[in-house]
Amino acid sequence: MSAKIMCVDDSPTIRMLVKQNLGPQGFEIIEASNGQEGLDKLSSDIGLFLVDVNMPVMNGFDFVKSLKANSSYSSKPVVFLTTESGVDKKSVGKELGVNGWIVKPFEPESLVKIVTMLTK
Numbered sequence: 001m002s003a004k005i006m007c008v009d010d011s012p013t014i015r016m017l018v019k020q021n022l023g024p025q026g027f028e029i030i031e032a033s034n035g036q037e038g039l040d041k042l043s044s045d046i047g048l049f050l051v052d053v054n055m056p057v058m059n060g061f062d063f064v065k066s067l068k069a070n071s072s073y074s075s076k077p078v079v080f081l082t083t084e085s086g087v088d089k090k091s092v093g094k095e096l097g098v099n100g101w102i103v104k105p106f107e108p109e110s111l112v113k114i115v116t117m118l119t120k
Contacts, residue, residue, distance in 0.1 A: 003047025003119040006030045008038040008063060009081065010055040014104065018050060018081070021108040022115060035063030044072060047119045050102075053082040053089060064096045077118040081106065 007018045032038035035058030053060040079100040
C-alpha cells in the first residue's frame with residue numbers, strides 16, 4: 001500500500017497536477033489550500049508533505065514549524081514545492097528540517113521519483 005501524501009498549496013492547478021502525477025502511482029492525495037487547513041486535516045497515516053512556501057492564512061514555513069513541533073509528525077518527510085529558489089529561503093527550509101525542494105513548474109518524473117524515494 002502506498003503512502004498518503006498531503007499537498008499544501010493555494011493553487012488548485014498545482015494540487016490537481018500533483019494528483020494527476022502521483023495518483024496513478026498509487027498515492028492518495030490529501031489537499032489543503034494553506035498551512036492552517038493542512039494542520040486541520042492532519043492524520044497519522046500521512047507519509048509525506050508537499051508544501052508551497054507562499055500561501056495566504058499560514059505560509060509554508062509556519063506550517064512546517066508547527067508540523068515539526070508535533071512529535072507525531074516531526075520525522076515525516078517534507079518537500080517544498082514552490083516557485084521560490086533563493087538560497088536564503090532554501091537555508092530556512094534546511095534549518096526547519098525540510099527533506100527536499102522542487103521548483104515550480106516541476107518535471108512530473110522528478111516529483112514521482114522524489115516522493116517514491118522518500119516514502120519507501
